[in-house]
Amino acid sequence: MSGYWLLIPEYLLLAGALVSLFGDLLPGGERSSAILGALAAFAAAAFAGFIGTAEPLFGGMLVFDPVSVFARVSLAALTSVYLLWSGGRGTGSERSHEATALVLLSAVGGMLMCGARDMVALFIAIELSTMPAYVLMGYRRDDDRGLEGTLKYFLLSMTTSLIMLYGFSFLFGITGVTGYAEMDLTGAGVLGVLATVFVFVGLLAKLSAAPFHYWAPDAYAGAPTSSVAFVSTVPKIAGTVAMIRLVEALSPGATQLPLLLSIVAVASMVLGNLAAYPQLDLRRLMAYSGIAHIGYVILAMATNTNTGLAAAVFYMVAYALPSMAVVMIAAEEGSAVEQLSGLVDRRPWTAWALVVFLLSLVGIPPMAGFFGKLYLFTAAFGAGYRALVVLAVLMSVVSAGYYLRIMREAFFGERVSTPAVERSIPATIALVLLVVATLGMGIAASPLLGYLGVSF
Amino acid sequence: MHSVSADHVVLATFIFVGVFFVIATLSASHLLARSKHDEAKLSTYECGSEPVGPPWVQFRVGYYVYALLFVVFDIETVFLYPWAAAFGQMGIFIVVEMFVFIGILAAGLAYAWKEGALRWR
Amino acid sequence: MSVGPLHFMALAAVLFSLGLYGVLSRKSTIMTLMCLELMANAVNINLVAFSHYRTPALMTGQMFAVFSMVVSAAEIGLGLALVLAIYRLRKTVELDAMQELKG
Numbered sequence: 001m002s003g004y005w006l007l008i009p010e011y012l013l014l015a016g017a018l019v020s021l022f023g024d025l026l027p028g029g030e031r032s033s034a035i036l037g038a039l040a041a042f043a044a045a046a047f048a049g050f051i052g053t054a055e056p057l058f059g060g061m062l063v064f065d066p067v068s069v070f071a072r073v074s075l076a077a078l079t080s081v082y083l084l085w086s087g088g089r090g091t092g093s094e095r096s097h098e099a100t101a102l103v104l105l106s107a108v109g110g111m112l113m114c115g116a117r118d119m120v121a122l123f124i125a126i127e128l129s130t131m132p133a134y135v136l137m138g139y140r141r142d143d144d145r146g147l148e149g150t151l152k153y154f155l156l157s158m159t160t161s162l163i164m165l166y167g168f169s170f171l172f173g174i175t176g177v178t179g180y181a182e183m184d185l186t187g188a189g190v191l192g193v194l195a196t197v198f199v200f201v202g203l204l205a206k207l208s209a210a211p212f213h214y215w216a217p218d219a220y221a222g223a224p225t226s227s228v229a230f231v232s233t234v235p236k237i238a239g240t241v242a243m244i245r246l247v248e249a250l251s252p253g254a255t256q257l258p259l260l261l262s263i264v265a266v267a268s269m270v271l272g273n274l275a276a277y278p279q280l281d282l283r284r285l286m287a288y289s290g291i292a293h294i295g296y297v298i299l300a301m302a303t304n305t306n307t308g309l310a311a312a313v314f315y316m317v318a319y320a321l322p323s324m325a326v327v328m329i330a331a332e333e334g335s336a337v338e339q340l341s342g343l344v345d346r347r348p349w350t351a352w353a354l355v356v357f358l359l360s361l362v363g364i365p366p367m368a369g370f371f372g373k374l375y376l377f378t379a380a381f382g383a384g385y386r387a388l389v390v391l392a393v394l395m396s397v398v399s400a401g402y403y404l405r406i407m408r409e410a411f412f413g414e415r416v417s418t419p420a421v422e423r424s425i426p427a428t429i430a431l432v433l434l435v436v437a438t439l440g441m442g443i444a445a446s447p448l449l450g451y452l453g454v455s456f
Numbered sequence: 457m458h459s460v461s462a463d464h465v466v467l468a469t470f471i472f473v474g475v476f477f478v479i480a481t482l483s484a485s486h487l488l489a490r491s492k493h494d495e496a497k498l499s500t501y502e503c504g505s506e507p508v509g510p511p512w513v514q515f516r517v518g519y520y521v522y523a524l525l526f527v528v529f530d531i532e533t534v535f536l537y538p539w540a541a542a543f544g545q546m547g548i549f550i551v552v553e554m555f556v557f558i559g560i561l562a563a564g565l566a567y568a569w570k571e572g573a574l575r576w577r
Numbered sequence: 578m579s580v581g582p583l584h585f586m587a588l589a590a591v592l593f594s595l596g597l598y599g600v601l602s603r604k605s606t607i608m609t610l611m612c613l614e615l616m617a618n619a620v621n622i623n624l625v626a627f628s629h630y631r632t633p634a635l636m637t638g639q640m641f642a643v644f645s646m647v648v649s650a651a652e653i654g655l656g657l658a659l660v661l662a663i664y665r666l667r668k669t670v671e672l673d674a675m676q677e678l679k680g
Contacts, residue, residue, distance in 0.1 A: 014560070018560070018563045021563065021564075021567045022566075022567065022570065025570075119641070120640070120641050120644055123641075123644065123645070123648070124644055124648065127648045127651075127652070131651065131652065131655060134655060134659070135655070138659060138662065141662050141665075142666070144666050144667065147659065147662055147663045147666065148663070150659060151606065151659055151660070151663060154655070154656055154659055155600070155606075155609060155613075155656075158613055158652055158656070159597070159600050159613065159616070161652075162596075162613065162616040162617055162620060162649075163597075163616075165617075165620045165645060166593055166616070166619070166620050166623070168620075168641075169589075169620050169623035169624045169627065169638075169641075170623070172624065172627055172628075172631070172637070172638055172641065173582075173586075173623065173626075173627035173631060176627075176631040176632050176637075177637070178637055178641060520657065520658075520661060524654050524657075524658070527650050527651075527654055530650075531646075531647045531650050531651075534643055534646065534647060535643070535647070538640070538643070
């Protein structure tokens with residue numbers, strides 16, 4: 001069996017996770033385990049980029065095409081930045097080495113999801129990436145609200161995974177295979193439709209798309225803000241890749257799929273953006289904004305064209321970067337929107353970084369979010385979803401309202417005195433890297449999409 | 457179809473005899489035996505030893521950790537059996553792979569040990 | 578009458594629906610977890626039955642069922658740990674008591 005070396009990035013992350021489990025025994029304690037994890041994740045990103053595209057592994061179970069490489073590299077890189085930030089910040093908890101291990105394990109699952117082209121591999125990868133997420137969300141064992149949010153997240157997530165698995169069992173029963181390559185639903189009739197619906201209900205719930213989103217705001221609002229920064233962004237990149245692969249595989253037989261996805265897209269865009277308005281808690285606000293952004297991504301998936309699917313992955317990464325950064329700033333400054341007021345006086349550079357992130361989320365050039373939206377909407381428009389694109393553009397304009405409110409609070413809010421935040425060099429580097437990435441992805445959008453096999 | 461219905465006859469006879477036997481013995485003992493209840497007779501039968509306390513007690517939470525660790529290694533054997541049946545045909549690599557798998561589980565156990573989960577509290 | 582794939586599918590469907598109904602209606606978290614287990618077993622029945630009728634030589638479905646069993650055992654372990662943590666704080670595991678987060 002050759003080809004195991006293609007999984008070196010995963011091995012690195014796994015080794016990092018196992019070492020950080022014993023992080024309190026390392027010299028330097030908790031912080032060094034997070035920095036070690038960040039290094040492992042960085043090495044994983046570098047290796048994933050270096051390996052590049054390759055032949056499928058394990059008889060097509062894992063593929064290494066451009067989409068998978070792009071998602072793997074960005075996922076590992078984001079994990080690395082997150083660990084750098086959390087290591088520098090030092091949560092003060094004596095158990096943060098466990099959080100490092102959980103983040104790395106979740107990243108392993110996410111990276112396997114990016115390559116999975118087989119139902120068994122996908123299922124295990126999904127569970128590997130979500131199970132540590134539950135623990136991260138309920139990390140503070142003495143926090144009542146956090147545990148309640150986690151329990152809701154856990155119960156809904158497990159129910160939907162089982163619904164998805166039930167769908168997988170029917171897909172296997174209909175086609176007799178678990179790999180996507182030979183999967184053909186043509187002529188499967190009602191059972192095929194049922195299986196497709198089950199599978200997508202599970203995936204959409206993991207991505208917190210609209211009718212299945214109830215868990216997200218509650219879970220995020222109760223969880224430690226630093227965990228939300230990871231859980232609300234990185235696993236979604238992997239989820240998007242997993243979903244576009246299933247859209248590709250099931251589309252030939254499932255004719256109702258575009259309709260189903262369009263309905264979900266509209267519901268997510270409208271509900272996410274409107275419900276984000278009145279929120280006073282940044283975590284809750286970002287949860288709803290995440291629902292809205294997933295709506296745009298699903299709109300691109302509904303097209304089932306190469307352009308649309310590549311734009312979906314690109315957009316998801318372009319969303320994850322600034323979104324993670326905003327939640328990180330919320331973790332440092334306090335999770336209520338009004339706690340940001342006067343940020344420009346306290347930490348002017350952070351305030352301007354926040355502007356970059358929020359403008360990218362709105363979709364203003366030259367940030368990554370603008371190009372993400374541009375390609376996304378162009379692809380959907382080209383595939384004939386004109387009315388939906390108009391709605392999506394309108395909704396992004398609406399979204400500017402609540403993002404600008406955060407900015408207004410940071411720049412013109414009342415100057416309240418809040419306890420000074422401990423500055424740390426690694427945490428600052430992490431934020432700077434995210435700013436650079438948000439701007440850089442915008443500038444490099446065209447070559448990146450070219451790599452993903454799209455040219456506009 | 458013929459053999460199937462013959463099977464059904466056997467099955468029906470079996471069920472009928474089974475149900476009849478239970479009803480017959482129970483009603484026979486009910487009719488024949490004299491019923492005399494005293495305290496010793498009404499107490500819970502614990503294989504001859506004296507029952508201590510009510511039976512509906514909560515078990516210590518401490519057992520939960522052991523149950524969890526047991527499940528880990530119980531599940532491990534689920535993978536070990538097919539591996540043991542197949543590794544003759546699959547070569548050396550699959551042996552290495554299984555040791556990596558067991559190694560990861562062992563790291564988990566070592567972690568639980570380090571955290572003091574194996575100490576009875 | 579002989580037993581065919583449809584019977585297994587029906588059994589799995591009944592079990593799955595019972596489990597789903599339980600998850601949505603039960604008040605106790607422990608009962609909800611048990612109902613989730615019911616759903617997981619329904620899936621396993623489906624997988625093993627399909628494996629027997631579709632790919633008897635390859636046993637793909639059986640292997641899938643093994644993986645699904647392992648994953649659901651891990652999930653239930655995690656769920657119970659969560660329930661225990663909540664019980665320590667609140668002295669209850671009733672879902673109706675989980676009302677602090679709204680919106």
